[in-house]
Amino acid sequence: MSTEDGVAGQWGGTDVHFGEDGGRLTYGSYLRLPQLLDQQHLESDPPAHDELLFITIHQVYELWFKQVLHELTASRDAMLAGELWLAEHLLRRVHTIERVQTQQVDILETMTPQDFGEFRHRLSPASGFQSVQFREIEFLSGAKDPSFVRRFRGLTSVEQERLRQRLEEPTLWDAYLEVLRKAGFDTDTEDALRHALRKVAGDRSQYAAIWELAEALLQHDELAAAWRARHVVMVERMIGTKPGTGGSSGANYLRSRLDLRYYPLLWNLRTAL
Numbered sequence: 001m002s003t004e005d006g007v008a009g010q011w012g013g014t015d016v017h018f019g020e021d022g023g024r025l026t027y028g029s030y031l032r033l034p035q036l037l038d039q040q041h042l043e044s045d046p047p048a049h050d051e052l053l054f055i056t057i058h059q060v061y062e063l064w065f066k067q068v069l070h071e072l073t074a075s076r077d078a079m080l081a082g083e084l085w086l087a088e089h090l091l092r093r094v095h096t097i098e099r100v101q102t103q104q105v106d107i108l109e110t111m112t113p114q115d116f117g118e119f120r121h122r123l124s125p126a127s128g129f130q131s132v133q134f135r136e137i138e139f140l141s142g143a144k145d146p147s148f149v150r151r152f153r154g155l156t157s158v159e160q161e162r163l164r165q166r167l168e169e170p171t172l173w174d175a176y177l178e179v180l181r182k183a184g185f186d187t188d189t190e191d192a193l194r195h196a197l198r199k200v201a202g203d204r205s206q207y208a209a210i211w212e213l214a215e216a217l218l219q220h221d222e223l224a225a226a227w228r229a230r231h232v233v234m235v236e237r238m239i240g241t242k243p244g245t246g247g248s249s250g251a252n253y254l255r256s257r258l259d260l261r262y263y264p265l266l267w268n269l270r271t272a273l
């Protein structure tokens, strides 16, 4: 038996041509690989070896941001529809993606400051500060800050519209308040809300789903904070105290954002437990 016969036998004894079922869908056409793999264009000339890594890492971040927005939007809508198990299930998927995103910093840190320096000067005034999806995640999570929209330079009208929409629509926190109201809690004042959160925390057998949802929100908040902390340390390693290509003070600006929390009341609750 020839090697060819052996392979054919293994796959059912017929002459199989993988992915040629009437010339329809293939792996590459389904995943749009010709398009996807043609989107890495270096600014450096002659090409700096590490610029491909820099572009790839950022593109992977943006793909995960797209997925995170998909899941967070659905989680918010599940809360509004009273489907608490689904809201929690989707948030847990988001946590897993967020952990991977923070770990990706390890890959970028295999680039030295000297090798980054070969193409960094070509990037100005572009910067991660201009990531629309990153800002959408912040807004949807609960940290709406319209001043970021004003500070964006060079947004397309589609991007502007996406951010405007995110500023208008309910956040994950708004949806959680709706969950509390449906369970009979008063959420009109901050005091009433604190009282509701303490009550949920104090009777976990009665409010299991509502408590677990709050824990999943807090986890999302903690993982976002972990990414910010990891990013700023990477920045110090790469560029020290140099100003950023986006026009900010660099690491100093990023440090000013480390205290950001999406759900301060869930953190304050800890002191009262």
Ligand code: HEM
Pocket: 057, 058, 061, 062, 108, 116, 126, 127, 128, 129, 130, 131, 134, 231, 234, 235, 238, 239, 243, 244, 245, 246, 247, 248, 249, 250, 251, 253, 254, 257
């Ligand atoms: C060599 C690696 C990196 C360096 C040196 C760096 C540096 C910086 C600096 C200095 C800023 C402040 C804005 C400015 O440029 O003035 C910034 C902001 C930002 N960067 Fe990076 N960055 C790096 C990698 C990344 C990666 C991989 C991502 C993933 C998407 C990212 C996302 C962001 C975001 C979202 C902001 C805005 C943060 C905020 O406003 O809170 N950065 N970065």
Ligand SMILES: N[C@@H](CC(=O)c1ccccc1NC=O)C(=O)O
Pocket: 058, 120, 123, 126, 127, 128, 129, 239, 243, 244, 245, 246
């Ligand atoms: N802001 C960085 C450059 C940088 O990292 C960057 C540049 C263009 C697009 C995305 C970037 N990533 C994060 O800021 C710097 O100042 O070195």
